[in-house]
Amino acid sequence: MDRSAPAAPHIVIVGGGAGGLELATRLGDTAGRRRRARVTLVERDRTHLWKPLLHQAAAGTLGVDEAELDHLAQSSRHHYAYRLGAMDGLDRTRRLLRIAPTRADDGRELIPRRELHYDLLAVAIGSCSDDFGIRGVGAHAHRLDTPTDAARLQRRHLGTLHGWRRTLWLTLAQRIAHRVGPRVKLH
Numbered sequence: 001m002d003r004s005a006p007a008a009p010h011i012v013i014v015g016g017g018a019g020g021l022e023l024a025t026r027l028g029d030t031a032g033r034r035r036r037a038r039v040t041l042v043e044r045d046r047t048h049l050w051k052p053l054l055h056q057a058a059a060g061t062l063g064v065d066e067a068e069l070d071h072l073a074q075s076s077r078h079h080y081a082y083r084l085g086a087m088d089g090l091d092r093t094r095r096l097l098r099i100a101p102t103r104a105d106d107g108r109e110l111i112p113r114r115e116l117h118y119d120l121l122a123v124a125i126g127s128c129s130d131d132f133g134i135r136g137v138g139a140h141a142h143r144l145d146t147p148t149d150a151a152r153l154q155r156r157h158l159g160t161l162h163g164w165r166r167t168l169w170l171t172l173a174q175r176i177a178h179r180v181g182p183r184v185k186l187h
C-alpha cells in the first residue's frame with residue numbers, strides 16, 4: 001500500500017431528491033465503486049418519491065409504497081453511504097456539515113446531533129411552495145410538496161366527496177318524501 005497516496009476525497013451531497021439522488025447514484029457507481037472517492041448522501045427522509053407523481057398520489061390512483069425508492073437500499077446497491085438527517089448548519093471554513101437530531105414521530109431522539117466533514121459539498125435541497133406572505137393562502141390553499149401533503153389532500157377530497165354524496169342522497173330522499181307524502185319518515 002502506498003502510504004503517501006492522498007486519501008480519497010469525501011464528497012457529501014445534501015438532499016436526495018431528483019438532483020441529489022441522481023448525483024449520488026452516478027458518483028457512487030463511478031468514483032465510489034473504484035474507491036476514488038467516498039460518497040455520502042444526507043437526506044432527511046427514508047424514501048424518495050418523484051414529485052411529478054404527487055398528483056397521482058393525491059388523486060388516489062397511485063400507491064406511494066409502490067412508487068417510492070428506499071434510500072438505504074439504493075445506497076447499498078450504488079456504492080455510496082446514506083445518512084438519515086436534516087442539515088441545519090454549515091461551517092464552510094472547517095468544511096463541516098451540521099445535522100440536526102433525528103427524532104421518532106413521538107419526538108424521542110433516535111440519532112443525536114452530529115457533524116460530518118466534507119472535501120466537496122453539493123447542496124440539492126430543492127424548494128417548497130411559498131405563499132409570499134399573502135394573507136389567507138396558508139390557511140386555505142393546499143400544498144403539494146411531499147407524499148404527506150398528497151395523503152392529506154386525498155383524505156380531504158374523500159371527506160368532501162363523502163359529504164357531497166350524503167347531501168345528494170338526503171336531497172333526493174327529501175324530494176321523494178315530498179312527493180310520496182307523510183308515509184315516509186326521514187331521520
Ligand SMILES: Cc1cc2nc3c(=O)[nH]c(=O)nc-3n(C[C@H](O)[C@H](O)[C@H](O)COP(=O)(O)OP(=O)(O)OC[C@H]3O[C@@H](n4cnc5c(N)ncnc54)[C@H](O)[C@@H]3O)c2cc1C
Nearest residue numbers: 015016017018019020043044051052054086087125126127
Ligand atoms: C407536484 C409537483 C409536480 C411536478 N411536476 C413536474 C413535472 O411534471 N416535470 C418536471 O420536470 N418537474 C416537475 N416538478 C418539479 C420537480 O419535481 C423539481 O424541479 C425537482 O424535484 C427539483 O429537484 P431537486 O433535487 O432540486 O429538489 P427535490 O426533488 O425537491 O429534492 C430535495 C430533497 O432534499 C431533501 N431536503 C430538504 N431539506 C433538507 C435538509 N435540510 N437536509 C436534508 N435533506 C433535505 C428533501 O427531503 C428532498 O428529498 C414538479 C414538482 C411538484 C411539487
